[in-house]
Amino acid sequence: MTTRTSLGADGAKVSVLRLAHGKDLPLPAYQSEAAAGLDLIAALEWDHPLTLTPGARALIPTGLVLELPIGFEAQVRPRSGLALRHGVTVLNSPGTIDADYRGEVSVLLANLSGVPFEIRRGERIAQLVIAPVTRVELVEVAELTETERGSGGFGSTGRESARAEPPKAEKPAAPKAKKAATRKSPPKAAKASRSKSKTKKATVNKG
Ligand SMILES: O=c1ccn([C@H]2C[C@H](O)[C@@H](COP(=O)(O)OP(=O)(O)OP(=O)(O)O)O2)c(=O)[nH]1
Structure with missing residues (x-):
């Protein structure tokens, strides 16, 4: 299967299609020289802001369709400022955009705060991180190698750090x-x- 997009070490190109309801919105952009995420913008209707009541979730359109190169994914991640200041986060973080997905990129926001949060068209609501994907072939076996950890997990190493004394x-x-x-x-x-x-x-x- 061929793709028109490619990612290389010195800069990458990913084809993006703007849907009718996102035509007048800016494309997602990196906000600083070395930012990892492209800010995603809410493509809601101008006259229909969306209010997330406490505990509510909603799928917010971005008006964008991506064509990621095979071997890459896009991750929809929260913006830390929204999370810190308003308790608004990406519920399924990181949301996964598959390389073969040709639908609209949407953002599943949730309001974990105790007050309503209004989202308006044009607001930067999340960020998109493009990342390489490793696909594997699962090989079923009868037994696995032993390790020091074994099956310990979910807090088996405790909570304390190495520092034992207070300042x-x-x-x-x-x-x-x-x-x-x-x-x-x-x-x-x-x-x-x-x-x-x-x-x-x-x-x-x-x-
Ligand atoms: O935050 C997200 C997560 C997913 N998607 C789109 C792109 C992704 O390729 C597709 C399917 O996502 P996922 O595989 O996470 O969902 P699923 O519930 O497993 O659905 P499916 O059975 O369609 O794979 O939905 C988004 O637009 N935003």
């Missing part, structure tokens, strides 16, 4: 605590007064 300023007795931090193991008295979880933290720090 020095937070320590009640700074000089004493400093000395203790250089020891291989805490003095017995201190060890006894520590809670179980603190002892665990110290162990992590040493490793």
Whole structure:
């Protein structure tokens, strides 16, 4: 199958078709020199803004059809500003635009805030990141190689980072605590007064 679009290291071209309801809107654009995402624009009717009530979701048209090269996808991702300030995000993030899709790119927005959010035509509502795709052939086998992780997942490694001690300023007795931090193991008295979880933290720090 041939495609008119191609992506190369030094700049890429992707064919885009503007549908009638998106004709007067600007094409998605990168907002800075090295931005990864092209901002997607709401192609709603001028006189019909859409209000997302708290907890609601809606499919917003962009007025665009893409022809991605085979081996690439486009990901529809939230704009962090909308998410932070208004709790508005892409519900299926990242939305996947397949290379063989020839329908309108749409954005599934959800309002996770407690107040209504109005979307008007021309507003930048999400971003589109073009990315290479690796397709594989699944080969069924009877057993798999062993690993240290094994089947552990979903939080099996815990929540704590390697840093065990609070910042020095937070320590009640700074000089004493400093000395203790250089020891291989805490003095017995201190060890006894520590809670179980603190002892665990110290162990992590040493490793
Ligand atoms: O945020 C999105 C996600 C998808 N699509 C379009 C492009 C994509 O190629 C097509 C199908 O998407 P997906 O495969 O995620 O949906 P599905 O629910 O699995 O539907 P299908 O059975 O059509 O694949 O819908 C969008 O326009 N926006």
